[in-house]
Amino acid sequence: MKPDLGMIRLKQPDSIQIKGIREGLLITLGEGDWHDIFASLMEKITEKEKFFQGAKLAMDVGNRILHAADLGTLRDRLADKNIILWAILSNSPVTELTAQDLGLATRISVPKPERIIKSIESSIPGEDAIFLRKTIRSGFKVVSNGHIIIFGDVNPGGEIIAGGSVIVWGRCQGVVQAGVDGDQNATVCALDLNPTQLRIAGIIAISPKRKGKPQPEVAKIIAGQVVAETWNPKSR
């Protein structure tokens, strides 16, 4: 089947995305019939011929299964426009294999060989948290399914509600709920932990009257009770 370029087709502006990458241009093709997309791609290229002149192109074709004929035509037609197709990215193994057979790359960044040998994973994934650099004043509420980090004070009347833990780098005087979905391992830490009310996994605690200077504290559940302890680097 040859692409029918004679027909006027509806333009699908979102189905073709072009962006610049270090290796040249990356074109991402959206859903849709291959021939339609191919036709509108060529149309786009013809429109901006100067822009594409001599470009090095990588193309993400998504889940499409493309055979040697499709990719070959694509490459040749692009070559006619003086565009070099060097990579095809696809989630389909068939398409990847076909591309490799045609001598096209199937990844954008070429990993350095030594990295492959020493492949010890050194980056730690971490968990979702939100970070706010402001004072949470009376009547305002911060809610998140993950952890919440406040760089500022939580004033009386302010509320923090987290699925995970809460860290307040400042004075914490509002209402704080950690582990609202029942996470008993959630903790609440603050430089000055003096909340109106503190709840971890539904267990409620009220701060005792403060004596002396404020110190960084960590509150957690120990034996079914919320306990606040002075932060001690040695006991970690």
Add this chain to the structure above:
Amino acid sequence: MNAKVVTISSGKGGVGKTTTSANLAVALAQENQKVVCIDGDIGLRNLDVILGLENRIVYDLVDVVEGRCRIRQAMIRDKRLPELFLIPAAQTRDKSAVSPSDMIRLCEELKDEMDWIIIDSPAGIERGFRNALAPADLVLVVTNPEVSSVRDADRIIGLVEAEEKGPAQLILNRVNPALTKRGDMLSTDDVLELLAIKLIGVIPEDESVIVASNRGQPVSFANNSKAGQAFHNTAKRMLGEEVPFMDIEANNGFINKLAKMMKFRGD
């Protein structure tokens, strides 16, 4: 001229918004500034009483907004200070008679001929407050050194921030050094620590404020009271002058006497 619109707010009622509005207006006018006060408390107007202009009201804010008169006709000129004007609130209507965009339009119209537009916001965080906040260039939050008014001030500061009218500045009103000394009242530092905004005025508790308000002659007219002096200092700070905060504790006036009396009674 391009007037600065200053909204005086507090959240809680009775902390001294109207008194502060009246006194700052008088103090600014005495610094040769052209000042217009707008009473935002439609239905519960007070500013006219405190300024002693009640008997001269013909038209009010709602008349202007609803097109029954021109702005000029609603502006009452204070005979004591020819640079001071008041636009009173309507007493027979409620807050919904005016919208935030009405207030913005009104202030735009006044801006060219004034130095300062002072809006006395009503208590609460509803329509009246929204109206007063909408045209503001600067919000002055009035609070007393006690827990509930500080809590409400905190809420107001947050709302002002959320409306991108912040940061608000703080006026601490009715400071009683004797009570603070005994630890029975929040200190200026306690309040500032919590609210974390710029302090622009500290007004001592002074019974001459009440006397003056009842007479319709705000304390700022005369320069012989502590509170009047404090309002003048605040006005100067609004004009960009560096004025040190007066030492309220070092005074042998009636406050100390009062303090002694109270202490005596307390024992």
